[in-house]
Amino acid sequence: MRVLCCLDGDNLQQIQSAMTPFVQANDLTVGLIYVVDNGPRDEMARKRDQLLRPLRHAPARETRIEAAEIAVAQDILFEGKQVFAGAELLQKTGRPEREIVNTAAEWDADLLLICPRNPRHASSAPGPKSVGHVARFVLDHAPCPVLLVRQKNREMFPLKRAPSRPLHEL
Amino acid sequence: MALFFHIPDQIRTLLIAGITVVTLLGIMFRPWKTNEAQIALAGAALLLILGLITPQKALVTLLNDWNTFFFFLGMMSISALAEVAGLFDWLAFQAARYSGHSPRRLFLNTFLLGTLISMFLSNDATALILTPIVYTLVTRLRLPILPFLFACTFIADTASFLLPVSNPINIIVSSRFPLDLWTFLRLLFLPSLLVIGVNIGIFFLLYRKQLSGQFELKRLPSAEESITHKAYFRYVCGALIVICIAYIMAAASQFPLSLVALGGALILLLGALAWKQITVPALGKQLSWSIFGFIAGMFIVVQSLESTGLTTQFGALLLHLSGGTPFGAVIVGTLGSALGTNLINNVPMAVVLTSSLQSIQHTPVTVQHGFIAATIFGCDLGPNLTTVGSLATVLWLLILRQRDLDVSGWDYFKIGIITTPIMLIVGALAIWLLL
Numbered sequence: 203m204r205v206l207c208c209l210d211g212d213n214l215q216q217i218q219s220a221m222t223p224f225v226q227a228n229d230l231t232v233g234l235i236y237v238v239d240n241g242p243r244d245e246m247a248r249k250r251d252q253l254l255r256p257l258r259h260a261p262a263r264e265t266r267i268e269a270a271e272i273a274v275a276q277d278i279l280f281e282g283k284q285v286f287a288g289a290e291l292l293q294k295t296g297r298p299e300r301e302i303v304n305t306a307a308e309w310d311a312d313l314l315l316i317c318p319r320n321p322r323h324a325s326s327a328p329g330p331k332s333v334g335h336v337a338r339f340v341l342d343h344a345p346c347p348v349l350l351v352r353q354k355n356r357e358m359f360p361l362k363r364a365p366s367r368p369l370h371e372l
Numbered sequence: 373m374a375l376f377f378h379i380p381d382q383i384r385t386l387l388i389a390g391i392t393v394v395t396l397l398g399i400m401f402r403p404w405k406t407n408e409a410q411i412a413l414a415g416a417a418l419l420l421i422l423g424l425i426t427p428q429k430a431l432v433t434l435l436n437d438w439n440t441f442f443f444f445l446g447m448m449s450i451s452a453l454a455e456v457a458g459l460f461d462w463l464a465f466q467a468a469r470y471s472g473h474s475p476r477r478l479f480l481n482t483f484l485l486g487t488l489i490s491m492f493l494s495n496d497a498t499a500l501i502l503t504p505i506v507y508t509l510v511t512r513l514r515l516p517i518l519p520f521l522f523a524c525t526f527i528a529d530t531a532s533f534l535l536p537v538s539n540p541i542n543i544i545v546s547s548r549f550p551l552d553l554w555t556f557l558r559l560l561f562l563p564s565l566l567v568i569g570v571n572i573g574i575f576f577l578l579y580r581k582q583l584s585g586q587f588e589l590k591r592l593p594s595a596e597e598s599i600t601h602k603a604y605f606r607y608v609c610g611a612l613i614v615i616c617i618a619y620i621m622a623a624a625s626q627f628p629l630s631l632v633a634l635g636g637a638l639i640l641l642l643g644a645l646a647w648k649q650i651t652v653p654a655l656g657k658q659l660s661w662s663i664f665g666f667i668a669g670m671f672i673v674v675q676s677l678e679s680t681g682l683t684t685q686f687g688a689l690l691l692h693l694s695g696g697t698p699f700g701a702v703i704v705g706t707l708g709s710a711l712g713t714n715l716i717n718n719v720p721m722a723v724v725l726t727s728s729l730q731s732i733q734h735t736p737v738t739v740q741h742g743f744i745a746a747t748i749f750g751c752d753l754g755p756n757l758t759t760v761g762s763l764a765t766v767l768w769l770l771i772l773r774q775r776d777l778d779v780s781g782w783d784y785f786k787i788g789i790i791t792t793p794i795m796l797i798v799g800a801l802a803i804w805l806l807l
Binding site: 211246253270277 | 499500503518521528
């Protein structure tokens with residue numbers, strides 16, 4: 203079984219807990235993917251364009267930016283490797299949702315593990331906006347089953363049950 | 373054409389208005405990915421070829437605006453030479469160091485640093501140089517990137533009317549309508565502080581959750597690594613302090629700020645050459661020469677339009693809409709310029725408005741000052757409203773969004789739509805109260 207885990211720098215513990223039932227599997231292969239999001243770079247390019255400058259920074263600045271991105275990606279994957287010894291590390295750059303889906307197909311993943319959104323970015327409580335755009339895209343487009351790794355939450359339950367109404371009132 | 377035979381005034385006006393509209397539409401939509409400078413220069417060239425403006429008149433127009441051209445040159449050079457010294461990287465490191473491991477304090481420090489850089493080195497330095505540095509910094513610190521990125525790009529414009537040198541737009545407007553330093557500060561400094569406060573407040577509210585927790589400073593390389601040459605770094609720090617003081621003294625005495633900027637750039641260049649930190653061709657590569665073509669083209673196009681009397685009529689319309697009151701002047705000026713900067717770029721908008729405002733010269737001083745301050749305010753802050761200060765791009769984003777495509781610019785658009793109208797209203801009211 204080939205399980206691809208999506209790391210975002212803050213979700214290793216959640217992924218680790220979710221992987222517990224699979225760890226006993228005999229033919230388990232774990233892949234850890236981290237995508238350097240190039241969205242922020244697009245934002246910077248837009249601002250440069252607005253100020254009538256070339257879209258790319260000076261070469262020295264580009265080198266520094268790339269060095270920072272690679273260092274962080276390697277850090278995050280290294281942390282993952284310490285938890286999942288023997289895992290394959292997959293470092294990508296691009297739009298995270300697309301890279302995850304494409305990598306799942308290329309890597310021939312049987313299962314994808316992803317958190318609904320980075321807990322830093324918004325509340326992780328269940329609700330209409332609890333699934334971020336990356337997880338939403340992956341759920342919609344993944345080439346294999348996807349396990350959405352939510353944090354356990356019992357505070358909001360039970361949800362309000364709508365009373366059933368007679369047919370003629372509908 | 374008009375050089376060789378007489379054409380009726382009405383046809384001439386129509387031709388000039390048509391070329392101006394096509395030029396502005398071209399800048400707005402940029403067909404075939406043409407850059408703005410080529411479009412503006414093509415518009416100017418067409419006017420010259422058709423004889424709708426004489427070469428002499430075009431030349432005089434450009435020579436009269438030497439202050440703007442030299443200021444752009446000096447401003448870009450100063451920023452580039454300070455960047456070579458590693459000054460901005462060092463300042464960003466200090467911002468992180470004095471944050472006490474708190475992302476919230478780092479966020480506040482980013483705003484404060486952006487304000488300081490915009491104030492003395494212009495919004496370009498913050499948006500173009502500080503932003504990638506902060507991006508690198510927060511990437512290494514593993515903090516959420518977008519809040520910090522938006523903090524930089526927003527504060528670049530929000531803090532760009534603290535001083536006349538904080539935005540080249542201020543130079544374009546004040547070249548036509550000189551404001552003494554005291555009047556500039558009285559009308560725009562306090563509103564700027566208010567708007568900066570509003571900007572910080574809204575951003576803290578929106579990003580409060582993302583900025584929780586702590587970060588580890590040890591993830592960053594040491595501050596010394598960013599300094600390429602210690603002696604040159606110290607020289608740059610000293611020179612910049614002198615340049616900042618000179619800017620204020622020049623603004624106070626109505627001395628051309630462009631000469632201060634050029635002088636400052638020359639001082640820094642001499643240091644950089646002496647310590648072999650840069651070569652003149654390398655500096656040349658870091659400057660955006662197309663800006664000069666863009667501004668030159670726009671100046672010629674708008675000068676032609678001015679000769680038809682259309683800009684005067686537009687100014688009269690603005691005056692009519694304002695009801696001739698200071699309040700109306702501030703509101704009409706702010707809204708007009710802010711919306712205009714989002715239709716086209718803020719540079720052509722500032723040029724068109726300064727030309728149009730010639731017709732307010734017979735109005736009371738408070739109305740004049742209201743229009744001038746509001747034009748600076750709206751053109752400086754307006755670009756924050758939409759993704760790239762262009763409604764065309766927003767329309768495109770909306771279409772993509774409707775098709776459920778992920779668009780990174782959408783985040784910027786949302787934040788701009790929430791924050792900028794509030795800042796525009798607060799700032800405009802403050803300007804009106806201070807008139």
